[in-house]
Amino acid sequence: xxxxxxxxxxxxxxxxxxxxxxxxxxxxxxxxxxxxxxxxxxxxxxxxxxxxxxxxxxxxxxxxxxxxxxxxxxxxxxxxxxxxxxxxxxxxxxxxxxxxxxxxxxxxxxxxxxxxxxxxxxxxxxxxxxxxxxxxxxxxxxxxxxxxxxxxxxxxxxxxxxxxxxxxxxxxxxxxxxxxxxxxxxxxxxxxxxxxxxxxxxxxxxxxxxxxxxxxxxxxxxxxxxxxxxxxxxxxxxxxxxxxxxxxxxxxxxxxxxxxxxxxxxxxxxxxxxxxxxxxxxxxxxxxxxxxxxxxxxxxxxxxxxxxxxxxxxxxxxxxxxxxxxxxxxxxxxxxx
Amino acid sequence: xxxxxxxxxxxxxxxxxxxxxxxxxxxxxxxxxxxxxxxxxxxxxxxxxxxxxxxxxxxxxxxxxxxxxxxxxxxxxxxxxxxxxxxxxxxxxxxxxxxxxxxxxxxxxxxxxxxxxxxxxxxxxxxxxxxxxxxxxxxxxxxxxxxxxxxxxxxxxxxxxxxxxxxxxxxxxxxxxxxxxxxxxxxxxxxxxxxxxxxxxxxxxxxxxxxxxxxxxxxxxxxxxxxxxxxxxxxxxxxxxxxxxxxxxxxxxxxxxxxxxxxxxxxxxxxxxxxxxxxxxxxxxxxxxxxxxxxxxxxxxxxxxxxxxxxxxxxxxxxxxxxxxxxxxxxxxxxxx
Numbered sequence: 001x002x003x004x005x006x007x008x009x010x011x012x013x014x015x016x017x018x019x020x021x022x023x024x025x026x027x028x029x030x031x032x033x034x035x036x037x038x039x040x041x042x043x044x045x046x047x048x049x050x051x052x053x054x055x056x057x058x059x060x061x062x063x064x065x066x067x068x069x070x071x072x073x074x075x076x077x078x079x080x081x082x083x084x085x086x087x088x089x090x091x092x093x094x095x096x097x098x099x100x101x102x103x104x105x106x107x108x109x110x111x112x113x114x115x116x117x118x119x120x121x122x123x124x125x126x127x128x129x130x131x132x133x134x135x136x137x138x139x140x141x142x143x144x145x146x147x148x149x150x151x152x153x154x155x156x157x158x159x160x161x162x163x164x165x166x167x168x169x170x171x172x173x174x175x176x177x178x179x180x181x182x183x184x185x186x187x188x189x190x191x192x193x194x195x196x197x198x199x200x201x202x203x204x205x206x207x208x209x210x211x212x213x214x215x216x217x218x219x220x221x222x223x224x225x226x227x228x229x230x231x232x233x234x235x236x237x238x239x240x241x242x243x244x245x246x247x248x249x250x251x252x253x254x255x256x257x258x259x260x261x262x263x264x265x266x267x268x269x270x271x272x273x274x275x276x277x278x279x280x281x282x283x284x285x286x287x288x289x290x291x292x293x294x295x296x297x298x299x300x301x302x303x304x305x306x307x308x309x310x311x312x313x314x315x316x317x318x319x320x321x322x323x324x325x326x327x328x329x330x331x332x333x334x335x336x337x
Numbered sequence: 338x339x340x341x342x343x344x345x346x347x348x349x350x351x352x353x354x355x356x357x358x359x360x361x362x363x364x365x366x367x368x369x370x371x372x373x374x375x376x377x378x379x380x381x382x383x384x385x386x387x388x389x390x391x392x393x394x395x396x397x398x399x400x401x402x403x404x405x406x407x408x409x410x411x412x413x414x415x416x417x418x419x420x421x422x423x424x425x426x427x428x429x430x431x432x433x434x435x436x437x438x439x440x441x442x443x444x445x446x447x448x449x450x451x452x453x454x455x456x457x458x459x460x461x462x463x464x465x466x467x468x469x470x471x472x473x474x475x476x477x478x479x480x481x482x483x484x485x486x487x488x489x490x491x492x493x494x495x496x497x498x499x500x501x502x503x504x505x506x507x508x509x510x511x512x513x514x515x516x517x518x519x520x521x522x523x524x525x526x527x528x529x530x531x532x533x534x535x536x537x538x539x540x541x542x543x544x545x546x547x548x549x550x551x552x553x554x555x556x557x558x559x560x561x562x563x564x565x566x567x568x569x570x571x572x573x574x575x576x577x578x579x580x581x582x583x584x585x586x587x588x589x590x591x592x593x594x595x596x597x598x599x600x601x602x603x604x605x606x607x608x609x610x611x612x613x614x615x616x617x618x619x620x621x622x623x624x625x626x627x628x629x630x631x632x633x634x635x636x637x638x639x640x641x642x643x644x645x646x647x648x649x650x651x652x653x654x655x656x657x658x659x660x661x662x663x664x665x666x667x668x669x670x671x672x673x674x
Contacts, residue, residue, distance in 0.1 A: 039380075082370035145373070
């Protein structure tokens with residue numbers, strides 16, 4: 001059976017039955033003209049949206065529908081994390097090509113549902129439309145942030161320390177493995193790890209929540225989606241500052257090192273402009289930066305101090321592994337066109 | 338110049354400069370990971386989303402980009418009206434085909450901007466992605482409704498009176514004119530009116546706002562997007578009731594009558610299952626229904642009482658122009674697949 005054999009409302013009812021997590025703040029969910037939500041007291045509302053398009057952002061031959069559902073949510077959750085917020089509810093728009101098997105949508109919803117249960121938000125509505133050729137999905141995700149406690153990109157000041165969670169470049173290398181016409185050298189298990197980092201990224205909500213609770217007074221934050229240098233550039237531009245990055249402090253995985261070595265691949269383009277890392281990049285006053293890395297590590301949350309903010313607006317200096325100073329602006333990020 | 342010659346961020350900056358209306362409730366707009374919004378006191382938040390896809394929902398050969406931008410907003414605003422809410426802020430996702438001229442997007446944004454100024458909401462963010470073949474747009478629209486004062490579909494009770502705003506079938510006939518391979522008979526001006534009703538529908542926000550202020554105690558409401566009978570069916574199903582509709586009370590325009598007559602077209606399919614009317618369909622207790630039509634007319638807002646709610650769950654009876662009773666369930670609505 002194809003999706004076109006199911007009616008629109010039957011399809012919606014089928015998908016709706018998949019969704020389990022519904023918070024008590026939701027007064028009206030799927031099945032009305034709008035969903036209705038009761039905000040908590042003393043919060044600001046935050047909202048983001050991200051779309052993924054078949055053949056542009058994913059290839060249905062290499063990613064399972066469950067993982068695609070999870071990833072669709074993860075890229076949006078990552079934006080909520082970058083504001084220091086808590087995800088609350090989502091609207092999902094599906095552009096369904098008529099020949100897509102309904103089983104695909106079933107599994108896709110299972111993936112979204114897993115994310116909703118894991119991160120405690122509710123899927124409360126959306127739209128299901130026909131797309132003539134390619135499947136696409138758009139998620140609008142709403143969350144709450146404590147009044148005057150949310151992060152933005154524009155507050156970095158000279159002297160601030162720069163931090164990043166997790167490790168960089170894994171996702172870009174995972175994608176390279178998937179897209180490589182011939183098999184890459186190196187252990188299969190290591191390659192699978194890198195592919196998983198691309199297909200199943202971790203939104204850094206826990207880390208963001210810790211920064212808010214710990215009152216770390218983040219001066220600027222962004223999630224690394226288009227590559228470290230590109231996203232750092234956004235902070236620098238909006239804050240009117242520059243940065244110095246210590247290359248040997250930038251966190252990378254052993255898996256990345258292993259596969260790069262086995263295939264004679266350059267690490268730097270992956271690490272600096274790979275994209276889709278979905279790690280949290282943020283800045284703090286130096287006095288608030290003390291012991292932060294060890295506090296994070298105690299909670300099993302990887303964090304690295306990778307540089308500091310300077311006063312040279314827009315300038316990115318890169319102190320390389322051999323102590324040279326380079327201009328970091330040669331590293332471009334992902335351009336959607 | 339094609340869109341693909343512009344970078345992503347250049348495109349976003351260009352589009353952003355088009356947007357003017359920003360309310361004081363918006364604390365952070367386009368240019369961060371999320372937008373930030375300060376809700377008013379004692380409100381519930383309502384949210385909806387609707388996507389339009391090239392060749393499925395519109396044909397770029399027959400609608401101007403400005404009107405398409407306005408219509409994209411109108412279909413979402415209509416959902417806010419159906420809840421008795423006030424629109425506040427929108428996230429816009431564009432799926433841009435690489436060959437689309439940037440001038441198209443400029444004009445499309447002008448159209449969205451006109452709607453935002455007219456109806457007092459702000460466009461605060463979104464996503465811009467590449468779409469391999471067809472242009473698409475998704476709008477997630479958030480609004481506020483007074484606590485316990487919003488409308489839903491599930492409260493209609495036997496004896497309630499059924500109302501609809503405006504006139505029905507114009508939009509479907511407008512579409513028929515656009516899609517007809519040969520020119521239809523009848524005055525060009527009349528045909529243009531009907532096309533405008535299809536391409537530039539009026540979201541019934543003012544009417545919904547009046548119902549809330551007037552404390553009309555709406556028991557159920559929906560916007561007519563898939564056809565009168567189909568949308569009425571949603572109210573009946575969720576409320577567990579039936580309905581009787583008086584055909585000669587269903588409001589239609591003189592323009593529709595004129596073009597139907599000139600071309601020997603049946604009016605009933607247009608009126609009962611045409612779709613895209615974006616009129617407000619709602620029910621009230623009979624004691625609250627008194628004088629409502631004349632109160633609306635005094636304010637220049639067209640309203641008609643078209644029937645009443647019965648206890649026969651799911652049953653739609655149609656009292657025809659010649660006094661016969663028919664089964665109304667033969668009228669189907671729009672199915673997206």
